[in-house]
Amino acid sequence: MRFVSVNKEKFFELVNLLIKQKKERIVGVVKKDDDYIFNDLENAVELCLDYGKPTLLPPGKKYLLPRKETLLKFQNASSEIVNEAKPITLIGVHPYDLWAIKVMNAVFLSEPIDRNYAEKRKNMFIIGVDYLNPHPNSFCASIGTYEIHDGFDLLLTDIGKKYIITIDSEKGEKFIDKYIEFTKEATAIDLLFLDNAVNKAKEKYKLAMPLKKEELPKFLEDKYDNPLWTELAKKCFSCGKCNLVCPTCVCFNIEDKAELNLQEGVREREWHGCALKEFAEVAMGHNFRGKIEQRLRHRIYRKLSYTVSRYGIYGCVGCGRCINSCKAGIASPVEIIKKLNKE
Amino acid sequence: MAKPKVAIFSMACCAGCALQIVNLEEKILDLVGAIDVVEWQEGLSEKSGGNYDIAIIEGSIVTEKEAEELRKIRQTAKIVIAIGACAHTGGINCLGNHMSVEEKKSIVYDGDAGKIDGLKDAIQPRPLNAIIKVDAVVPGCPINKNELVEAVKCLLLGKKFRLPDYPVCFECALKENGCLFDLDIICLGPITRAGCEAACPSINKECNGCRGWVDDPNQNAAKDILEKYGLSIEDIKKRFEIFNAYKTEIMEKKNA
Structure with a gap:
């Protein structure tokens, strides 16, 4: 693994250079009111790389599985596959969101491969940033997602006046070589600072999963009929925000939409969520998760058990977005496991 | 295929929803290309007198005549x-439905109500489905014009038009x-039922529930949130009733 360092001013200069080149979309973390979002950058000064509260929507999902995506165009009996994947660079992706992209890869790049996702992933360049100011609702340290060593092209670690850049891909290597005048090879001391910054951040987390994540699938085995689900259901609006904001909730709905001339139209996929009442409704109107308790239980099992048995990877990355967004205050996987563990 | 005959009617309202049809701008030509508008107060002078494939109706019913x-x-x-x-x-x-029609007449017209012809057969305002069977609804104040186009497309294709059955929060997030x-x-x-693309919250204006409730709103959960923010049911009832007073009226009758 190769490490280089870059002065912060130099890094922002480099970002501005990328923006000016207009070769690809340059997207980064910016402030929106009291929150952060990933958005197209016009100038590097907009970047907020020391953000603590996770962005409202997760970057992986926002750009790899757009919330509305055309898959097919049709006209009378003929159709044409649509697979738009313009080059894009993401700047400022936290480790938990990089872990989430690994979950998405497991889902979409295993057979049968989702061609639209694969194309977008191929054309995405990811510059991550270590999460050094964890938000009170994040619990990454307890489930090991506070750091990451692969799954990105470049990863920045803020050590004061400069960033240490970890390089993890050929694309990353080429990028650093192309802009070699901006960076220096990292020194042994730089690497000590890097380790120190990440380890210090690990101690800052206020929230922790009470059980080791490896224990969770087994732990949940006999909790399926626990009364807690019904109790939580009394407070749930079924608004689906816990799904929307979750970086590993990747379910979608597909619909054919005709134009008014009824000759042509498009096939679109749109984000959906298992917390929504209509999610599990099938033909003839039967809903196999018609009750709120069934739906919110499903979300927790999907995160902490089902993805483990199917893909060998945890569906919860500890970002805490569900906790931040739930008005009813019932979405926290930590609180749910705590309550189930008390009995 | 013959184009379906469509009539557009206005009952008691501001006519803002029919205006949204005019606001479709470039899409209106596609719409007019797909359907045959045979009756429309806002857009046509002649009347066809019946046998419509589709009747689009805005406004509530406030008189026997209507x-x-x-x-x-x-x-x-x-x-x-x-x-x-x-x-x-x-x-x-329906905001005034907690009063009798007579009471309202005397407050508003100060004893002169009898002189006004149009008021003679006034009734308590009602939504359409209180009087007739309605096949599809495009909700909102005003309607989301794109949703109306979707509804028409569905009917042309013989598909059931479905409204989202989840709250505005989803679209807002x-x-x-x-x-x-x-x-x-x-x-x-x-x-409140989504479908408006969170128009109001997106400009920092609170939702007043103009699209009606989702099918099965969790009232328990609503109470919890109100308590959390130090509000009572009475505080919020007035807000609920801006657009949903008729629903409260029905619910109160059921509970009485």
């Missing part, structure tokens, strides 16, 4: 679409809006 007209339309139309809050929930016309509750603004988003 009720009769509505029943006639129902008899002659294959499909009836209610558009806008007034036709769908009764809308703001999609737009990456922060939550108004966090700014101490009480918003009816959590129980």
Whole structure:
């Protein structure tokens, strides 16, 4: 693994250079009111790389599985596959969101491969940033997602006046070589600072999963009929925000939409969520998760058990977005496991 | 395929929803290309007098005469679409329904109500489905014009037109809006049916529930949130009733 360092001013200069080149979309973390979002950058000064509260929507999902995506165009009996994947660079992706992209890869790049996702992933360049100011609702340290060593092209670690850049891909290597005048090879001391910054951040987390994540699938085995689900259901609006904001909730709905001339139209996929009442409704109107308790239980099992048995990877990355967004205050996987563990 | 004959009617309302049809701008040509508008107060002078494939109706019913007209339309139309809050929930016309018609007349017209012909057969304002069977609803004050186009497309294709059955919060989060509750603004988003693309919360204006409730709003959960923000049911009832007074009226009758 190769490490280089870059002065912060130099890094922002480099970002501005990328923006000016207009070769690809340059997207980064910016402030929106009291929150952060990933958005197209016009100038590097907009970047907020020391953000603590996770962005409202997760970057992986926002750009790899757009919330509305055309898959097919049709006209009378003929159709044409649509697979738009313009080059894009993401700047400022936290480790938990990089872990989430690994979950998405497991889902979409295993057979049968989702061609639209694969194309977008191929054309995405990811510059991550270590999460050094964890938000009170994040619990990454307890489930090991506070750091990451692969799954990105470049990863920045803020050590004061400069960033240490970890390089993890050929694309990353080429990028650093192309802009070699901006960076220096990292020194042994730089690497000590890097380790120190990440380890210090690990101690800052206020929230922790009470059980080791490896224990969770087994732990949940006999909790399926626990009364807690019904109790939580009394407070749930079924608004689906816990799904929307979750970086590993990747379910979608597909619909054919005709134009008014009824000759042509498009096939679109749109984000959906298992917390929504209509999610599990099938033909003839039967809903196999018609009750709120069934739906919110499903979300927790999907995160902490089902993805483990199917893909060998945890569906919860500890970002805490569900906790931040739930008005009813019932979405926290930590609180749910705590309550189930008390009995 | 012959183009379906469509008639557009206005009952008691501001006519803002029919205006949204005019606001379709470039899409209106596609719409007119797909359907044959045979009757429309806002857009046509002649009347065809019946046998419509689709009747699109805005406004609530406030007189016996209107009720009769509505029943006639129902008899002659294959499909009836209610558009806008007034036709769908009764809308703001139902705000005064806690008073009798006589009481309202005397307050508003100060004893002169008897002199006004149009008031003679006034009734308590009602949404369309209180009087006739409605086949599809395009809710909102005003309607989301894109949703109306979707509804027409579905009917042309013989598909069932479905409204989202989840709250505005979903669409609001999609737009990456922060939550108004966090700014101490009480918003009816959590129980109001989505489909408006969170138009109001997206400009920091609280949701007033113009699209009516989701099918099965969690009232328990609503109470919990109100308590959390130090509000009582009475505080919020007035807000609920801006667009949903008729629903409260029905619910109170059921509970009485």
